[in-house]
Amino acid sequence: MTKQVQKTLLVLAREAIVGTLAHAAQPVYEQLKREKKSPYTQELGAFVTLHTQEGELRGCIGNLWGVSPLYQMIPDLARQAAFSDPRFRPIREEELPSLVLEISILSKMRVLQDWHDIRLGSDGVLLTYHYHRAVFLPQVATEQGWDLETMLRQLCRKAGLPDLAYTDELCRFEVFQAEVFDETSV
Numbered sequence: 001m002t003k004q005v006q007k008t009l010l011v012l013a014r015e016a017i018v019g020t021l022a023h024a025a026q027p028v029y030e031q032l033k034r035e036k037k038s039p040y041t042q043e044l045g046a047f048v049t050l051h052t053q054e055g056e057l058r059g060c061i062g063n064l065w066g067v068s069p070l071y072q073m074i075p076d077l078a079r080q081a082a083f084s085d086p087r088f089r090p091i092r093e094e095e096l097p098s099l100v101l102e103i104s105i106l107s108k109m110r111v112l113q114d115w116h117d118i119r120l121g122s123d124g125v126l127l128t129y130h131y132h133r134a135v136f137l138p139q140v141a142t143e144q145g146w147d148l149e150t151m152l153r154q155l156c157r158k159a160g161l162p163d164l165a166y167t168d169e170l171c172r173f174e175v176f177q178a179e180v181f182d183e184t185s186v
Contacts, residue, residue, distance in 0.1 A: 001105065005039055006181040008032075009074050013048050013101050014183075016075030017082045021093045032071035040071040045106030045176070047137060048077040050091070053098050059085040064106065064126060064135065064176070074103065102182035104137055109174040115166055120148050123175035127155045127166060134159035138178050 001009075012028050019026040032040045047062025059081035063073065078101070082091040091099070109126065112118065118125055121142040126135045134155050141151040152166040165171055 001039060001179060001181075003186050006103070007186045008040075009070065009103050010101055010181070010183050010186060012071065012074050013078035013103060016078040017091060017099075017101075018096060020079055020083065021091070021096070026075070029071065029075055036069075041069045043067065043069060043073075046070065046073055046077060047104040047106070047178075048074065048081045049102040049104070049137075050081050051100045051102065051182075053100060058095075058099065059088050059091070061085055062104065062106075062137075064109065070105075100183050102180065104139075104178040104180045107177040109176050112173040112175055115148075115152060115171070115173050118148060118152075118173065118175060120146075120151065122177065124178055125151070125155060126174040126176070127152070127159055128172040128174070129156075129159065129161055129165050129168065129170060132159040132161050132165075137180075138176075139180055 008028065012032065015026045015028050018024060043066030045062070045064045045066055047060060049057070050059040052058055061077050061080040061084065063077065067073065068076075106124065122138055124136060124138040127133065136151065136155055146154065153163040156163050156165045159165075
């Protein structure tokens with residue numbers, strides 16, 4: 001995506017959070033809804049992540065598959081990350097100036113036959129084992145300083161599984177890539 005598209009998506013996300021807090025109009029959303037232009041009409045998986053200026057996670061919600069056009073999904077995910085991530089209290093208006101919004105636009109999923117083929121730092125990973133599932137975006141392992149086995153153990157924990165469940169032949173892995181951009185990079 002071009003820098004302009006990235007910037008527009010970030011403005012759209014912030015506008016949704018501010019609009020919810022201040023009960024304000026959301027003109028960028030209304031314009032994109034009227035125009036219905038690509039790439040804003042594409043249905044792609046995406047995540048919206050909120051960080052403090054110090055880099056602390058403050059919320060992250062996403063959808064691995066496109067279920068609506070980006071111009072609709074990005075504001076929905078931004079509101080959910082800001083107000084409905086169960087790990088955090090809802091964002092307050094006084095926090096807005098210190099928040100940094102990040103968006104990850106996902107590629108299509110690809111099934112891997114062997115977990116050894118996961119490319120750390122490049123692949124996001126969806127682990128599925130029976131009814132348990134968990135996902136990490138591509139940047140998580142790198143940000144945490146994890147090697148592949150550590151990342152997979154952490155992914156198992158996130159899914160509510162024993163640490164070495166990833167070695168079971170019934171464990172399934174799907175990978176994806178992400179185009180990641182934030183308010184400090186565009």
